[in-house]
Amino acid sequence: MDGGIGNRGFRVTPRSDRHDDADFGTAYTYKASLIGAAQQFELGDDGLIWRIGPKAGVWPYATIAKVRLSYRPVSMQSRRYRADLQDVSGGRLRIVSTTWQTVALMAPQDQAYRSFMIELHRRMRDAGSRAELIGGLPPAVHTGALVLIALVAAALTGLLARAVAVGSWSGALFLAGFALLFGWQIGGFIRRNRPRRYTFDDVPKDLLP
Template identity: 60%
Template sequence: MLSQMFNAGRAGPETASDGTQYIFKPSLVGGAAQFDLTDDGLSWQVRGKQGVWPLEKIAAIRLSYRPVSMQSRRFRADIEDTRGERVTIYSTTWHTVALMSPQDNGYRAFIVELHRRLAAAGSNAVLIIGINPTIYLGGLFVVALVGVAMLGLLIRALITGEFGGALFLLGFAALFGWQIGNFMRRNRPRGYTFEALPKEVLP
């Protein structure tokens, strides 16, 4: 009985298996967001708003990797139309205050199908990987400062014989490098094409 209740709590919104529909709950407050690929284009319903964008009106897509404390496998797609209006799709869905689950297969299928349809329609949409270049460069600067500071502390710990502290710093540096390094590597700003979707920012 307990396992059935747990599995029910983990069950995500139903989506079409062919990639033409994707549903997720972006937050604990409010209802689910729904996206559909129809003959008219991209149909969406988000936070009480809705619209239909013809494929030729989609101006840009930005794919990125956006982990959070509760879910390390979290991806994001920002889709913008020619008027500058934007909708955001996440690869995760909220269930409870303590449970955010991935929807890797449904998210990936929808993103792949969206790109396939745009390519078939001869779209000129700008395709971008990663975060804003200015933010990315700022992040690199902060990472470099933290790295220099930690190196200085490590050298001081070794000189003074504080080997316990040195081991702690090495462990922290390894964890920091793995988490932040993975984020920066995946989100390096660059373009991509319809024929080669980026694996780094897709589940």
């Protein structure tokens, strides 16, 4: 991930991984990988303060050019959301609602992530930001996912029809169950990630925990 622009003369103070009551909603920390450094973010008076490993900086709220919110589940965590930020110089930051704790545990941070994102949007609005606010996947990616789902659905329908025709009821039952599970999981992903624009006062609820 691109850490973005430099510190622009601001002094960034390292923060711990723990959010106390005073910081809740204005500070957020997560680990993108088990062995990587924690990524720390804080909503300061001057802008969004970030620290990723040895890199650190401040993005004034008015210089944040784009925010994309999306729902990004993975095999180990179905409740995973992501915000991709870009500033006017092309720097990029990624903030995810889950954090790695152990080899087998990716823990959700639903309330902390939601509060932080809502407060970030509020401060950007108050700073007069003209950022592009986007929800969901890029249109081309979303369309490709719809085409893939249609192909899988057609294949499952053909297999189910064949199973019924030859009297393989156990196979038909299995395929029907698989189709329902597939539709429930993938359908939710597609529905939440439909491409859209939103405003500072109407942040999509389905793209936040």
